[in-house]
Amino acid sequence: MSQDAKPLAGLHALVTGGGHGIGAAIAAELAGLGADLTLTGRNRTALRATAEALGREHGTKARVQEFDLASSDAIAARLAEAAGRLGPVAILVNNAGVAPAAALETTDLAHWRGTFDVNLFAAVLCCKAVLPDMRSMAFGRIVNIASTAGLIAYAGIPAYVASKHALIGFTRALALDLAKTQITVNAVCPGYADTEMAKAAIANLTRAGRTEGEARALLTRRNPQGQLVAPQEVARAVGWLCLPGSAAMTGQAIAVAGGEVM
Structure with a gap:
C-alpha cells in the first residue's frame, strides 16, 4: 500500500480504553491508516486480543499498557513507558470513560470525584504528559472522546453530563493555547x-x-x-481528525449521533 494510503505511518498513537467498543474501533481505524498503537486499559485479556488482531490485519506494531486511569499518580510514568517502546506519542485519543447513573440526591462526593477522575482529569494528565514530545516533533493530534451528553443534558446522570461538558470545555481551551503550534485538539461526541x-x-x-x-x-x-451509532462511524471521525491534512480542525466538538445534536 502506498504512503498516501498510510498517512499515519511511523506515528505512535495511544488510545485509552482501547480494548473494546469504540476504543477498539478507533485503534483499528488508526492502524489502517498506518499508525503504531499503544492500547491502555484495565482488561489485559481484551487489550491483548485487540492488539493481536491489529497486528494480523494491518501489520502494525501494537502494544498493551495495562493501568487504571483513576490512579492519577501513575499516568505520566505509564505514558513515558509507552513512549520508550514505540517512540514519542504523536496521536493521543482519550477514549476511556465511565457512565454511572444516579440522581443527585443519591450521590456523594466520591461518586462525583470518581466520575471526574476518569472522564476529565485522566484526559488532562494524559495531555500534559504527551505535550512536551508533541512540541518537540512540531506535530500532534489530540482527540477527546466526549459524548452528546457534553453538548446537551440527559436526565439521571448529572455527574456524567457535567464531566463531559467539562471535557469539551477543556478541549476548546487547550486548542486555543496550542493554536500557534502544529498540535490540534478536538472532541468527538458519540450518541448512544x-x-x-x-x-x-x-x-x-x-x-x-x-x-x-x-x-x-x-x-x-x-x-x-x-x-x-456504529463504533466504526465514530472511529472514522477520529481518524480524519488525526490526519496531517486536518490541521485547520481544532477546538471542535463533533457530534456523531444521527442528527440528535445540530
Missing part, C-alpha cells in the same frame, strides 16, 4: 453507540420488564435516524 455499554443498558431494561425491542427503542428514540 452499539457497544457493550448499550447492550448492558438494554439488558437492565429487559430485566425491569421491557421487551428487547422496547428497550432498544428507548435508547434510539433521541436519534432522528432511529438507530444506535
Whole structure:
C-alpha cells in the first residue's frame, strides 16, 4: 500500500480504553491508516486480543499498557513507558470513560470525584504528559472522546453530563493555547453507540420488564435516524481528525449521533 494510503505511518498513537467498543474501533481505524498503537486499559485479556488482531490485519506494531486511569499518580510514568517502546506519542485519543447513573440526591462526593477522575482529569494528565514530545516533533493530534451528553443534558446522570461538558470545555481551551503550534485538539461526541455499554443498558431494561425491542427503542428514540451509532462511524471521525491534512480542525466538538445534536 502506498504512503498516501498510510498517512499515519511511523506515528505512535495511544488510545485509552482501547480494548473494546469504540476504543477498539478507533485503534483499528488508526492502524489502517498506518499508525503504531499503544492500547491502555484495565482488561489485559481484551487489550491483548485487540492488539493481536491489529497486528494480523494491518501489520502494525501494537502494544498493551495495562493501568487504571483513576490512579492519577501513575499516568505520566505509564505514558513515558509507552513512549520508550514505540517512540514519542504523536496521536493521543482519550477514549476511556465511565457512565454511572444516579440522581443527585443519591450521590456523594466520591461518586462525583470518581466520575471526574476518569472522564476529565485522566484526559488532562494524559495531555500534559504527551505535550512536551508533541512540541518537540512540531506535530500532534489530540482527540477527546466526549459524548452528546457534553453538548446537551440527559436526565439521571448529572455527574456524567457535567464531566463531559467539562471535557469539551477543556478541549476548546487547550486548542486555543496550542493554536500557534502544529498540535490540534478536538472532541468527538458519540450518541448512544452499539457497544457493550448499550447492550448492558438494554439488558437492565429487559430485566425491569421491557421487551428487547422496547428497550432498544428507548435508547434510539433521541436519534432522528432511529438507530444506535456504529463504533466504526465514530472511529472514522477520529481518524480524519488525526490526519496531517486536518490541521485547520481544532477546538471542535463533533457530534456523531444521527442528527440528535445540530
